[in-house]
Amino acid sequence: MSAVLSGDYSTLGNTARKGLWLDPRTKLFLILMCVLSSMFAPSLEYQFTLVLLIAVLGVLCGKWKYSVKAVCFYAVICVLTVWIMAVLTGTLRTMFIAFLGLFHKVYACGMLAGIVLSTTKVSEFLSAMNRIYAPKKFVITFAVMLRYIPTIREDWHFIKDAMRMRDVSPSLGGFLSHPGMTVECIYVPLMMMASRAADELSIASVTRGIENPNPRTCLVQIKCGSADFAAMGIAVSFFIFELCMRGGAIG
Helix, strand or coil, rough: HEEEEECHHHHHHHHHHCCCCCCEEEEEEHHHHHHHHHCCCHHHHHHHHHHHHHHHHHHHCCCHHHHHHHHHHHHHHHHHHHHHHHCEEEEEHHHHHHHHHHHHHHHHHHHHHHHHHCCCCCCHHHHHHHHHHCCCHHHHHHHHHHHHHHHHHHHHHHHHHHHCCCCCCCHHHHHHHHHHHHHHHHHHHHHHHHHHHHHHHHHHHHHHCCCCCCCCCCCCCCCCHHEEEEEEHHHHHHHHHHHHHCCCCCC
């Protein structure tokens, strides 16, 4: 209450958070470093280490269930990859290795993107992008994507409930048994809801002044703190270590 009376809204916004808070600009930098680290990873062990580092970040940000599930799933994929490389031969081995190689390169980036999207508010992102004078086309597109993903999740729950009422299973088994009905019950409602949500988001964005050329304000104080510099330092250090190991400078 004192923060409201004194006008210190940034303090009010920061105290309402749970877990580690990172600047949206830091999160974008971490995604960039994650892409580079995945691209130049010397072996599968480094990919798994990268996933573990992202999981630690997710736990600190309050997404511990998401992080634990992601690490367990990736561990199973790593075991499967090692088994395929040791047992299979010929064309089948080449096909699996090509697919799993692409999967390993993308998984860490997707995992980090999930954490970033679930912990970043649209208002924070817009304020942070205005600080670095990012182009409006990029800012508006990314902001609409941040707002649209929770809408898809909510629509998917409604669709699953409606499918169960019609005795159509939304699982893979239901798709194999009744593919036509599953497509009709999933893709058609999703496309209709997507079209309606796009119109509603456009109207809401214009109403809230997303095209306003003046600087935006935010209840949360947007600035890089010690946690941001520590996260960026760890990401850069891991990437440099990978480059050294890849070039044979260490070991």
